[in-house]
Amino acid sequence: MENKKPTFIIFGASGDLSKRYLLPALKNMQNMNYVGAVIPVSRKDYGNLKDLIKNDGDLPAGKAGKIFHLAIPPEAVSDVVKIIYNDFGKDNVKIMMEKPFGKDLKSAQSLVDHVDQYFSEHQIYRVDHYLAKRSMQNVVNEKWQKPARNAFSIADAGGNNIAEIEIIASEKIDIEGRVNFYEQTGALKDFVQSHLLEMAAVVLSGSFKMADRYQALKNLEIVCDIREHKCVKRGQYLGYREEVNNPKSMTETFISINMVSNDKAWHGVSIILSTGKALSQKLTQIIIKYKNGDRKIFNIEHESDAYERVIKATIEGKRDLFVSSGEILQTWRILDDLQKSWQKNEDDLVIYEKGSTIEEVIGKTDNF
Numbered sequence: 001m002e003n004k005k006p007t008f009i010i011f012g013a014s015g016d017l018s019k020r021y022l023l024p025a026l027k028n029m030q031n032m033n034y035v036g037a038v039i040p041v042s043r044k045d046y047g048n049l050k051d052l053i054k055n056d057g058d059l060p061a062g063k064a065g066k067i068f069h070l071a072i073p074p075e076a077v078s079d080v081v082k083i084i085y086n087d088f089g090k091d092n093v094k095i096m097m098e099k100p101f102g103k104d105l106k107s108a109q110s111l112v113d114h115v116d117q118y119f120s121e122h123q124i125y126r127v128d129h130y131l132a133k134r135s136m137q138n139v140v141n142e143k144w145q146k147p148a149r150n151a152f153s154i155a156d157a158g159g160n161n162i163a164e165i166e167i168i169a170s171e172k173i174d175i176e177g178r179v180n181f182y183e184q185t186g187a188l189k190d191f192v193q194s195h196l197l198e199m200a201a202v203v204l205s206g207s208f209k210m211a212d213r214y215q216a217l218k219n220l221e222i223v224c225d226i227r228e229h230k231c232v233k234r235g236q237y238l239g240y241r242e243e244v245n246n247p248k249s250m251t252e253t254f255i256s257i258n259m260v261s262n263d264k265a266w267h268g269v270s271i272i273l274s275t276g277k278a279l280s281q282k283l284t285q286i287i288i289k290y291k292n293g294d295r296k297i298f299n300i301e302h303e304s305d306a307y308e309r310v311i312k313a314t315i316e317g318k319r320d321l322f323v324s325s326g327e328i329l330q331t332w333r334i335l336d337d338l339q340k341s342w343q344k345n346e347d348d349l350v351i352y353e354k355g356s357t358i359e360e361v362i363g364k365t366d367n368f
Contacts, residue, residue: 001259005034005035005036006035006036006065006066006067006094006315007036007037007039007053007065007066007067008026008035008036008037008038008039008066008067008069008148008311009039009041009049009053009066009067009068009069009300010023010038010039010040010041010069010071010073011041011043011068011069011071011072011080012069012070012071012098013040013042013071014040014042014057014182016069016178017071018040021129021306021307022069022071022307023038024307025305025307025310025311026038026309026311028305029308029311031311034311034312034315035311035315037161039052039053041267043300043325045193046083048067049058049084049087049088050085050087050088053066055164060162064192065092065093065094066088066092066093066094067093067094067095067096067314067315068080068084068093068094068095069095069096069098070095070096070097070098070143072098073184074100074101074102074103074107074111077097077111077115078111078114078115078226081095081115081118081119082118083093083112084118085118085119090118090119090120090123093119093123094123094124094125094314095115095119095123095124096125096126096127096310096314097124097125097126097127098127099126099127099128099189099193099194100185100189100190100193100194101126101194101323102327102328102332103184103189104332104335104336104339105332105333105335105336108329108332109329109332112325112328112329115325116325117203121324121325122319124325125139125192125313125314125322126147126323126324126325126328127310127321127323128194128195128198128322128323129306129307129310130195130198130199130227130300130306130326131198131202131208131321131322131323132306132307132309132310132313132321133300133301133303133306134303135298135299135300135301135303136199136202136300137208137298138298139202139203139219139286139298140202140206140207140208141306142200142298147201148249158353161290161291161292162266162269162271162289162291163270163289163290164269164270164271164272164287164288164289165200165203165204165269165270165271165272165286165287165288165289166271166272166274166285166286166287166289167196167199167200167203167271167272167273167274167277167285167286167287168273168275168283168284168285168287168358169191169195169196169274169283169284169356170274170275170276170279170280170281170282170283170284170326171276171277171278171279171282172278172279172280172281172282173242173251173277173278173282174240174277174278175240175243175244175253175277176353179243179244179245181246182186182251182253183244183246183249184252185236185251186252186253186256187252187253187254187275187276187277188234188252188335188339190273190276190340192255192257192273192335193331193332193335194323194331196273196275197217197220197273197331197334198213198323198327198331199286199300200216200217200220200259200271200273201213201214201216201217201220201327202216203266204216204219204220204261204263204266204271205224206310208320208321209320210319210320210322210323210324210326211326212328213324213325213327214326216261216263216317217226217327217331217334218262218328218330218337219262219263219266220259220260220261220262220271220319220330220334221259221260221262221334222257222258222259222334222335222338223259223260224258224339225257227355231257231258231259232255232256232258232338232348233254233255233256233350233361233362233364234252234254234255234348234349234350235252235253235254235255235276235349235350235351235361236249236250236251236252236253236254236349236350236351236352237253237276237277237278237351237352237353237354237355237356238253238351239354251343251344252349253276253277253278254274254275254277254279254352254361255273255274255275255276256272256273256274256275256358256361257272257273257274257338258270258271258272259271259272259273259334274362276358276361278354278355278356279355279356279357279358279361280355280357281357284298284300284301285297285298285299285300286298286300309321350364350365352364
């Protein structure tokens with residue numbers, strides 16, 4: 001077992017994600033003999049990676065392969081991928097990447113093309129830890145439960161029993177001082193492009209397989225005139241601009257998007273994705289609303305060991321718990337027109353009080 005433990009190298013080890021999730025998970029994985037050496041890398045180490053990893057005494061470099069975890073801004077990923085390739089080649093290497101994967105369709109395509117120059121798609125593990133949550137996997141398991149497939153099966157949708165699918169991620173916390181990150185990201189890139197669209201893909205496909213999720217995303221689109229603000233609501237909590245010291249900030253801390261699927265199985269079903277910070281409660285839910293007024297609610301829970309499952313899946317090569325390049329490009333394709341519209345329009349951002357409900361923010365018609 002000793003010779004099979006991979007070396008785990010973390011770029012961005014001092015960041016919030018690494019401290020809160022990754023490093024505690026890796027410590028537990030070391031205790032369970034899944035992971036060998038864990039090596040944090042800072043920017044000053046970039047020119048000295050060979051020595052840094054070679055000199056590790058716990059596990060001879062190269063014996064069990066290396067897993068590079070990239071918890072760094074998307075603009076830094078290209079250089080780091082090239083450095084990894086130049087220093088270690090592509091054999092026995094896996095690369096885990098954290099969101100956001102690019103900042104729009106153009107940059108995401110450029111990033112995918114760049115990574116493809118150095119590593120094969122099967123070596124890339126794009127993390128969305130929601131896919132590793134048991135409570136998320138239970139959605140699919142219950143969907144096909146015997147004897148009655150009555151949770152919210154495609155048969156129900158095809159029979160026009162379902163009126164709406166709502167997926168929400170509501171947070172009570174604000175940005176908690178993460179000024180630089182959030183000003184560059186916002187709710188759309190932070191949660192919609194990744195977690196909410198992947199959750200929608202799982203629900204609509206009834207599957208965790210990459211190919212099935214990709215097809216579900218390929219069928220999704222925002223259909224109304226974005227410029228009329230009828231299918232998209234973006235907001236910002238009161239006090240955000242003072243918090244980030246930017247009186248003209250248009251960064252959204254709340255967004256709700258109405259979508260449809262071109263898959264005939266979901267014809268006529270509204271799909272609503274909503275997320276926001278500084279709201280009245282913390283919860284993540286998938287809500288299936290039937291035309292007869294019934295509801296089926298799936299609560300997606302916080303699971304402390306989700307990142308351990310992510311790491312284990314990487315080691316074992318279980319790529320269906322990760323996001324493919326095709327899925328990444330489809331999520332940005334869905335949001336492309338919206339992002340371009342936002343660049344031209346600044347009259348649709350509503351300001352909401354901290355502690356508001358999702359319904360209250362969606363119902364606002366002014367900026368005060």
